Amino acid sequence: MKYFPIYVDLDRQPVLVVGGGEQAAQKVRLLLKTTADITVVAEALEPELEKLVLDERIQAERRNFHPSDIEAKRLVYAATGDEGADRAVADAARARNVPVNVVDRPDVCSFITPAIVDRDPVTVAIGTEGAAPVLAREIKTRLERDLPDGLGRVADRAQRLRARVAQEIGDGRLRRHLWERLLKGRFRERVLASDEAGARQAFEMEVHAVKRDAGRAGHVALIGCGPGDPDLLTLRAQQRLQEADVLVVDRLVNPRILEFARRDAERIFVGKTPGGPATSQDEINRILVHEAEAGKTVARLKGGDPLIFGRAVEEMSALQQAGIACEIVPGITAAHASAASLALPVTSRGLHRKFSVLTGATADGVLDHDWSALARSGEAFAIYMGVRTAPEIRRRLLDADMAADTPVVVVENATLPNERAIATNLGDLAVCMIRKGVRGPAILFVGLDWTDLGLAAPNKVERFFRENIVPFEQRSDASTGTDQKEAVG
Numbered sequence: 001m002k003y004f005p006i007y008v009d010l011d012r013q014p015v016l017v018v019g020g021g022e023q024a025a026q027k028v029r030l031l032l033k034t035t036a037d038i039t040v041v042a043e044a045l046e047p048e049l050e051k052l053v054l055d056e057r058i059q060a061e062r063r064n065f066h067p068s069d070i071e072a073k074r075l076v077y078a079a080t081g082d083e084g085a086d087r088a089v090a091d092a093a094r095a096r097n098v099p100v101n102v103v104d105r106p107d108v109c110s111f112i113t114p115a116i117v118d119r120d121p122v123t124v125a126i127g128t129e130g131a132a133p134v135l136a137r138e139i140k141t142r143l144e145r146d147l148p149d150g151l152g153r154v155a156d157r158a159q160r161l162r163a164r165v166a167q168e169i170g171d172g173r174l175r176r177h178l179w180e181r182l183l184k185g186r187f188r189e190r191v192l193a194s195d196e197a198g199a200r201q202a203f204e205m206e207v208h209a210v211k212r213d214a215g216r217a218g219h220v221a222l223i224g225c226g227p228g229d230p231d232l233l234t235l236r237a238q239q240r241l242q243e244a245d246v247l248v249v250d251r252l253v254n255p256r257i258l259e260f261a262r263r264d265a266e267r268i269f270v271g272k273t274p275g276g277p278a279t280s281q282d283e284i285n286r287i288l289v290h291e292a293e294a295g296k297t298v299a300r301l302k303g304g305d306p307l308i309f310g311r312a313v314e315e316m317s318a319l320q321q322a323g324i325a326c327e328i329v330p331g332i333t334a335a336h337a338s339a340a341s342l343a344l345p346v347t348s349r350g351l352h353r354k355f356s357v358l359t360g361a362t363a364d365g366v367l368d369h370d371w372s373a374l375a376r377s378g379e380a381f382a383i384y385m386g387v388r389t390a391p392e393i394r395r396r397l398l399d400a401d402m403a404a405d406t407p408v409v410v411v412e413n414a415t416l417p418n419e420r421a422i423a424t425n426l427g428d429l430a431v432c433m434i435r436k437g438v439r440g441p442a443i444l445f446v447g448l449d450w451t452d453l454g455l456a457a458p459n460k461v462e463r464f465f466r467e468n469i470v471p472f473e474q475r476s477d478a479s480t481g482t483d484q485k486e487a488v489g
């Protein structure tokens, strides 16, 4: 980030606009949203600016710019439309350490003005550091559509209620809780509907509800954060993240997801690295109960879906025993995200009527699935946590007479920028994992393939088939590129 977004207090502050044409008028229009003291310096002013002078909304000096005009100004805009004249204004401002903006010349600006969504006093500033103004405009259009016109009224109202809220509720955490209820619930809705009596009534009800619940324990939300890409987070998960006082975070949760939480929320990392240091499950349970008993709203963040290989049972049971409310917020599980990313259907009419998920790692190291039944059924399944045990899984399935050419698709880091997918078969699986350096997290799909479904595999899928080993230079298709080289691998 080269430009750091801040809001500058311009209340009755002197701001200089140099130029009297359309460019200057555009800047003045924007500045008139503030209560700044605006002076325009130009030999001639266009009619819109003349009218503003007449209406005493701005002041004008009808002459050429002089460097002394910069003195004591809070901000300066150079908008003459003449490159040399704008450059002279920029040089004078820089010499006096006054922030300057030169229209259409980001290279000589010391500040730039973002696109603004104005719901005064709620304002959203959107900037792309000059890289893609069209993108900024698109975001602005979307926000203009999504943010109700009366949002500023809600904020104004909140401002006026601050003293009353502080007087009613002394505890900071409960006060925050009250604001959440007010600004998301019926109170906000009534203010937006300009229903004064309804808003007053909703306010009193919310204050009463928060006081009533004050002595009660907090609660825990077990939140599925999906496979990694923050775009796959549900709206409910985002809401719970924003409400949380404490975040208890697993290893596979993408740090970018934490940006949805409040900055002041406490973060406790309890990641379990495979084979590495770990916070024990008992300790995690203890943390959840302890934080909730202190009345806090706890967000327990887990990769994928909390109810799929997520140790949810242990945590739910500890919370139930302590009498603490627990909500489950579903997430997109790794197998589904992997399948979607590769456009690989996991069920298909007449071919795959059942789809199962299995774990390839158990606490006691015993892979006690009914491998014979799996091999016999001809049905597809996805293996979680199977990177380390892939050779053993392969051996057990081959011993159970599953065909060595059964398709296997390995998806590593699904939905993340470093996602990789490799199509191989059961016979080649163990060597594939080593040669391709698969470290995980990964999903292994067994018995699924695009060809069987009459579909083409996406281009990004690498291939690893040892049976194709033919010295590369002897192959008739040797000139066709990387895929073939990798097949030789």
Ligand SMILES: C[S@@+](CC[C@H](N)C(=O)[O-])C[C@H]1O[C@@H](n2cnc3c(N)ncnc32)[C@H](O)[C@@H]1O
Binding pocket: 227, 228, 252, 302, 303, 304, 305, 306, 307, 308, 309, 310, 332, 333, 334, 335, 338, 383, 384, 385, 386, 411, 412, 413, 414, 415, 416, 440, 441, 442, 443
């Ligand atoms: C402890 S389990 C958690 C599963 C999670 N609750 C879910 O629903 O996806 C961890 C395993 O999920 C799989 N996994 C998680 N994130 C993944 C990703 N982005 N790509 C591929 N596999 C992933 C891997 O098999 C990993 O070893």
